[in-house]
Amino acid sequence: MDPQRLLASLYHDNHAWLRGWLSRQVRCPQDAADLAQDTFLRAWDARQLERIQEPRAYLSTVARRLLCSLWRRRKLEQAYLDQLAELPLAYAPSAEDIALVREAIEAIDCLLEGLPSRVKRAFLLNRLEGMPQQAIAEQLGVSLATVERDLRRAFVHCLSQTAESP
Template sequence: MSSPLDPKALLANLYHDNHAWLRGWLSRQVRCPQDAADLAQDTFLRAFDAQQLERIEQPRAYLSTVARRLLCSLWRRRKLEQAYLDQLADMPQGYAPSAEDIALVREAIETIDHALEGLPSRVRRAFLLNRLESMPQQAIATLLGVSLATVERDLRRAYLHCLSQTQESL
């Protein structure tokens, strides 16, 4: 018999009461039932990992917040993948990357996306422009409409964030 604060029982109740609603909400967002199902499962996994189930007062608000973050990550990852595919399309006809190369690039994209997760979009964008596009800081400042000092601060913040993510994974 489980106690009232048993995390597994709390998750089971949360899942039973909200899964259909969350999956429907996600289906309207992504217009793909398979993606909605995957995102719903990931949302409940994140909820379980958070170990705060007993403190959730508004389950649907909590679940939709977690799901929105996962949606942003999905869209960001797909945008990066599309940029990679666009670059592949621009390559000479005779060049075709192997399945292994494509898998390595996808893994790298997911690793970068995970490392930058939680940063504001401007900070993330400045970092990617600087590190992946080799864009100078002044050009980034002009493109983003911010000062050079702001770009320097954003890059420092991104570096420190990535460093902390790396240390956490060790």
């Protein structure tokens, strides 16, 4: 069967179920609709439609990953907005600046996707907050050597991601 028909069949048979499942997870019909569409786009991009044995298990796994990314991105955005709220009004950024920062946060989040959370955290503490490695080790409760290894891993990961980009 050709890939377009496989996707159409997968969509027809599972879209309502996936959207309902996502609605229960996010409690927002618009977010659920967006995540459902993104899930089917990922399934299409994966070019593995003919190999899917359990469609709902596959779709829920993809959707769960997208859901985690959404929550992680919102948590980052909220932390940024909380920091903005503490600034005096004279230093409040424009709507354009906020949009640029959100884009940068999403780009960083995508760049670090796939790394363990401790590696991401060490990288963000070092690069965004300017923390020295020893302070990161103390905050994370790991050795200095572990922080050095984590930072090296994050840098190599970022380099490999940017090398793959067009």
